[in-house]
Amino acid sequence: MPVSTRSKITSENDLNPHHGLKEKLKTLTLLYEQQKQQSLTAMRDRNSSIPTTTTVTKTFVLPQPPNQDSKENHNLTVGSDRIVAFSYPKKVTSTKNAVPVVARRLSMPAKVKEEEIGKCGSRIMVFVRVRPMNKKEKELNSRCCVRIVNQRDVYLTEFANENDYLRLNRVKGRHFTFDGSFTDSASQLQVYATTTSDLVEAVLQGRNGSVFCYGATGAGKTYTMLGTVENPGVMVLAIKDLFGKIRQRSCDGSHVVHLSYLEVYNETVRDLLCPGRPLVLREDKQGIVAAGLTQYRASSADEVMTLLQQGNRNRTTEPTRVNETSSRSHAILQVVVEYRVRDATTMSIVNRVGKLSLIDLAGSERALATDQRTLRSLEGANINRSLLALSSCINALVEGKKHIPYRNSKLTQLLKDSLGGICNTVMIANISPSSLSFGETQNTVHWADRAKEIRLKVSDTNEDQLPMPETETDQTKLVLELQKENRELRTQLAQQQQKLLTLEAQSLASQSSSTPKPSAATLSTPISSQPSEKRRTRPSFLAGTCFTPEIKKKGAEATVRTLQQTVKALEAEIERMKKDHSLQLKQKDDLIREVSQKCGKQALTNGEVGKKVATRAASVQEKEPNNGELKSHRLRSPAPTAKKRSFWDITTNHSPSVTTLNGRKTRSHVLSEPTATAPPPSMLLQLRVFYEGVEEEVARLQGSSVYKSSSFVAIFYATAQRIIVQSSANPSVLCMLLHSPPLSYRVKILLSFSQKKWRAPFI
Ligand SMILES: Nc1ncnc2c1ncn2[C@@H]1O[C@H](COP(=O)(O)OP(=O)(O)OP(=O)(O)O)[C@@H](O)[C@H]1O
Numbered sequence: 001m002p003v004s005t006r007s008k009i010t011s012e013n014d015l016n017p018h019h020g021l022k023e024k025l026k027t028l029t030l031l032y033e034q035q036k037q038q039s040l041t042a043m044r045d046r047n048s049s050i051p052t053t054t055t056v057t058k059t060f061v062l063p064q065p066p067n068q069d070s071k072e073n074h075n076l077t078v079g080s081d082r083i084v085a086f087s088y089p090k091k092v093t094s095t096k097n098a099v100p101v102v103a104r105r106l107s108m109p110a111k112v113k114e115e116e117i118g119k120c121g122s123r124i125m126v127f128v129r130v131r132p133m134n135k136k137e138k139e140l141n142s143r144c145c146v147r148i149v150n151q152r153d154v155y156l157t158e159f160a161n162e163n164d165y166l167r168l169n170r171v172k173g174r175h176f177t178f179d180g181s182f183t184d185s186a187s188q189l190q191v192y193a194t195t196t197s198d199l200v201e202a203v204l205q206g207r208n209g210s211v212f213c214y215g216a217t218g219a220g221k222t223y224t225m226l227g228t229v230e231n232p233g234v235m236v237l238a239i240k241d242l243f244g245k246i247r248q249r250s251c252d253g254s255h256v257v258h259l260s261y262l263e264v265y266n267e268t269v270r271d272l273l274c275p276g277r278p279l280v281l282r283e284d285k286q287g288i289v290a291a292g293l294t295q296y297r298a299s300s301a302d303e304v305m306t307l308l309q310q311g312n313r314n315r316t317t318e319p320t321r322v323n324e325t326s327s328r329s330h331a332i333l334q335v336v337v338e339y340r341v342r343d344a345t346t347m348s349i350v351n352r353v354g355k356l357s358l359i360d361l362a363g364s365e366r367a368l369a370t371d372q373r374t375l376r377s378l379e380g381a382n383i384n385r386s387l388l389a390l391s392s393c394i395n396a397l398v399e400g401k402k403h404i405p406y407r408n409s410k411l412t413q414l415l416k417d418s419l420g421g422i423c424n425t426v427m428i429a430n431i432s433p434s435s436l437s438f439g440e441t442q443n444t445v446h447w448a449d450r451a452k453e454i455r456l457k458v459s460d461t462n463e464d465q466l467p468m469p470e471t472e473t474d475q476t477k478l479v480l481e482l483q484k485e486n487r488e489l490r491t492q493l494a495q496q497q498q499k500l501l502t503l504e505a506q507s508l509a510s511q512s513s514s515t516p517k518p519s520a521a522t523l524s525t526p527i528s529s530q531p532s533e534k535r536r537t538r539p540s541f542l543a544g545t546c547f548t549p550e551i552k553k554k555g556a557e558a559t560v561r562t563l564q565q566t567v568k569a570l571e572a573e574i575e576r577m578k579k580d581h582s583l584q585l586k587q588k589d590d591l592i593r594e595v596s597q598k599c600g601k602q603a604l605t606n607g608e609v610g611k612k613v614a615t616r617a618a619s620v621q622e623k624e625p626n627n628g629e630l631k632s633h634r635l636r637s638p639a640p641t642a643k644k645r646s647f648w649d650i651t652t653n654h655s656p657s658v659t660t661l662n663g664r665k666t667r668s669h670v671l672s673e674p675t676a677t678a679p680p681p682s683m684l685l686q687l688r689v690f691y692e693g694v695e696e697e698v699a700r701l702q703g704s705s706v707y708k709s710s711s712f713v714a715i716f717y718a719t720a721q722r723i724i725v726q727s728s729a730n731p732s733v734l735c736m737l738l739h740s741p742p743l744s745y746r747v748k749i750l751l752s753f754s755q756k757k758w759r760a761p762f763i
Contacts, residue, residue: 122424122455123452123453123454123455124419124425124426124427124451124452124454125179125195125424125425125426125427126178126179126426126427126429126448126449126451126452127178127179127180127181127182127191127194127195127426127427127428127429128148128154128176128178128180128181128182128428128429128430128431128445128448129181129182129186129191129220129224129428129429129430129431130146130148130181130182130183130184130431130432130433131184131219131220131223131430131431131432131433132184132185132433133184133432133433133434134218134434137432137433137434137436137437140436142434142435142436143159143434143435144433144434144435145157145158145159145433145434145435145438145441146431146432146433146441148181148182148183151180151181151182152177152178152179152180152181153175153176153177153178153181154175154176154177154178154181154445155173155174155175156173156174156175156176156438156441156442156445157172157173157435158172158173158174158435158438158442159435159438174442174445176445176448176449178429178448178449178452179452180194180195182194184433187231188224188227188231188232188233188234188237189237191224191234191428192233192234192237192238192241195211195234195426195428196209196211196234196237196238196426197238197241198424199211199238199356199424199426200238200241200242200245200356201245202354202424203242203335203337203354203355203356204242204245204246204249204337204339204352204354205352205354206339206352206353206354207354207423207424208354208355208356208357208417208421208422208423208424209354209355209356209357209423209424209425209426210356210357210358210359210415210417210418210423210424210425210426211225211234211238211356211357211358211359211425211426211427211428212357212358212359212360212361212415212418212425212426212427212428213225213359213360213361213427213428213429213430214361214427214428214429214430214444214447214448215361215363215429215430215431215440215444216363216430216431216432216437216440216441216443216444217326217362217363218326218363218432219363219430219431219432219437219440219441219444220430220432221327221360221361221363221428221430222325222327222360223430224428224430225331225358225359225360226308226312226360234358234428235308235333235358235360236305236308238335238356238358239301239304239305239308239335240301242257242301242335242337242356243257243300243301243304244301246337254339254340255337255338255339255340256297256337256338256339257297257298257299257304257335257336257337257338258295258296258297258298258335258336258338259273259295259296259297259298259304259307259333259334259335259336260273260290260293260294260295260296260333260334261273261307261308261311261331261332261333261334262279262290262293262331262332262334263314263315263316263329263330263331263332264329264330264332264386264410264411264414265316265328265329265330266329267385267386267409267410268410269281269290269410269414270314270329271290271292271293271294272310272311272312272314272315272331273294273296273307273310273311273314274294275314279291279292279293280292281410281413281414287416287417287421288406288413288414288416288417290414295336304335308333311331311333315327315329315331316328316329326363327360327362327363328362329362330359330360330361330362330386330411330414331359331360332357332358332359332414333357333358333359334355334356334357334358335355335356335358336353336354336355336356337353337354337355337356338351338352338353339351339352339353339354340352357417357418359415359418361387361411362386362387385409386409386410386411386412387411389405389408389409389411389412390409390411390412390415391447391450392405392408392412393405393406393408393412393415393419393420394419394447394450394451394454395450397419397420397454397455398450398453398454404416404419404420406419406420419454420454427448427451429444429445429447429448430444431444431445
């Protein structure tokens with residue numbers, strides 16, 4: 001931390017009973033020797049259990065401080081040289097009384113704390129953890145400057161510089177009390193159980209909890225938070241514990257766990273689980289959130305472990321002079337637990353949401369301690385900046401200021417919930433035991449001590465109560481209601497689609513208004529006979545309005561039905577046509593016979609006509625192709641040698657030849673005598689005649705300036721061919737095709753341009 005917290009050493013000359021210089025020196029030497037011995041003994045017993053009875057020098061029993069609860073304890077000063085030393089109470093009978101008398105006491109007295117907490121709600125729980133001395137520190141013969149007593153009290157000893165001969169024997173001590181303190185031998189599990197396990201339980205109850213590690217670089221923050229494979233840290237243990245507890249309770253409700261992992265590096269927020277562009281922080285109802293942060297739904301602790309490993313691989317770590325694997329960013333792992341349970345007493349569904357934030361801060365550091373020149377210095381500056389912002393926030397919160405400068409850094413914005421929100425917060429201050437890091441250790445402990453005074457808002461559960469259907473019948477009612485609502489919505493949707501289709505039809509009509517419109521008769525009776533409502537609801541495949549799968553399915557089914565009807569109608573029509581043709585042939589033969597008789601040249605004529613009829617029938621039979629031939633020849637014109645016949649000649653009684661020869665219009669006048677030898681007229685011939693008509697129309701349209709477009713002609717040809725093949729040029733089938741959605745559009749176009757010529761046979 002950038003703020004120095006050097007002790008103010010007060011002079012207490014008046015307490016010194018020695019006035020002579022000689023006497024004074026003697027006493028000092030004695031005191032020093034005794035103190036030294038005591039310190040050595042204390043160091044040796046450092047990790048032993050709490051001393052219940054501690055004997056100190058009998059010679060110098062220090063007076064009690066005027067105010068036990070004052071933050072500053074009295075220091076022993078002898079003569080002009082101030083000697084600050086640890087001293088222990090003569091008899092300590094309980095842990096409460098174990099507070100040393102001499103050392104500086106910066107912490108709040110336990111009694112006051114409890115009372116204040118009672119009044120003002122919860123406060124941040126602060127713990128201190130000392131790591132073991134590392135190899136480098138041992139090599140440099142550094143001394144241990146931290147002593148943990150009573151699992152709560154932390155004593156710091158400042159040794160004078162070895163080169164400073166004048167102050168060689170000067171030793172300064174400080175004392176702090178925390179909610180808990182861990183020696184270098186404390187296990188990871190011990191740390192987790194004391195600091196975080198309660199928070200995990202609270203999260204399952206729907207409360208928010210935060211744990212953050214704070215300390216100098218290399219002090220053991222990442223070790224505490226993440227740990228190693230053999231010694232997993234708080235994050236890992238918390239996740240395992242959380243899923244273990246969820247498994248135990250899964251019988252009475254269902255839990256959903258979401259996970260996110262981010263880092264703040266050089267004042268940019270990054271997603272560690274899905275690295276990409278920097279994230280932007282914004283404030284919403286839930287507090288400060290990183291927009292676009294990936295939230296993974298996790299179902300087991302193993303899954304979380306994998307994600308955690310993945311995130312840690314993405315985390316920015318670089319070797320510095322102090323730490324081989326120094327974390328250069330602040331990392332925040334957030335686990336959101338949603339829990340739904342049926343409350344039998346209130347007959348409602350209880351929905352609880354708890355959030356656990358586990359934060360591994362980057363190390364507070366001096367530039368000299370790491371690297372001065374490189375990127376590390378920029379990182380260090382940013383780390384210090386965010387930690388300075390953090391200390392400002394802590395100060396403002398402690399002083400009860402209205403404005404807390406959270407916005408000064410991304411870190412404080414993200415920690416807003418943990419520091420000043422409705423949250424159970426735990427701070428673990430990591431320190432090094434080495435005298436070489438005394439400055440950093442002192443700063444860390446100072447800020448940890450300060451953080452204890454932050455008052456948090458009373459942590460409520462994030463709980464909602466939803467009404468629960470009471471009985472089975474209620475549930476059925478609910479289902480029925482929902483189904484009804486669904487039906488209504490579907491109807492509304494269908495109505496909207498109808499409106500859309502109507503609009504489309506209108507726009508289509510307005511587009512085709514520039515072209516010659518087919519008459520109502522041409523568009524055939526089936527269309528006009530249908531109710532308008534029905535027509536509007538029919539989905540248009542060509543227009544692409546069948547956007548919902550259901551409508552598409554319905555449309556497809558309708559098409560299949562129409563096609564099946566078409567096939568049936570075609571078959572019936574073919575049968576009918578066969579009969580008609582045979583009748584017509586018979587009729588014509590009879591006529592010829594009649595005429596011949598009249599002319600009195602019966603014998604000769606009979607022979608010639610029979611020959612002609614036979615010839616015509618033979619030629620027709622020769623030209624009649626199968627389906628494949630029809631396809632391959634359908635674009636060819638009829639043979640030039642054949643007499644060009646019109647459609648009317650064959651299919652209808654509008655045929656001029658029939659009128660001329662017979663003078664009668666209807667088939668009812670035709671003689672019913674069948675001619676077994678006369679073959680039916682060729683279907684190909686009919687098609688060719690029809691096609692010729694189409695060709696003529698196309699030729700006419702090609703001449704017109706409006707329809708010169710080649711694409712139009714191509715469509716026209718293609719449609720004509722399709723109609724010929726599919727309907728065998730049968731008018732009634734064509735009428736049916738008008739209702740077939742995929743064809744109707746083209747057929748209408750065709751008809752609109754060919755109505756004059758084909759109107760009669762089609763109706
Ligand atoms: N309690 C402990 N027991 C054993 N080893 C520890 C302990 N605490 C820290 N260490 C070791 O100390 C070294 C530095 O620890 P760590 O990387 O956790 O420090 P840090 O505070 O996270 O540093 P930085 O801020 O630079 O990332 C590591 O090698 C780690 O294994």
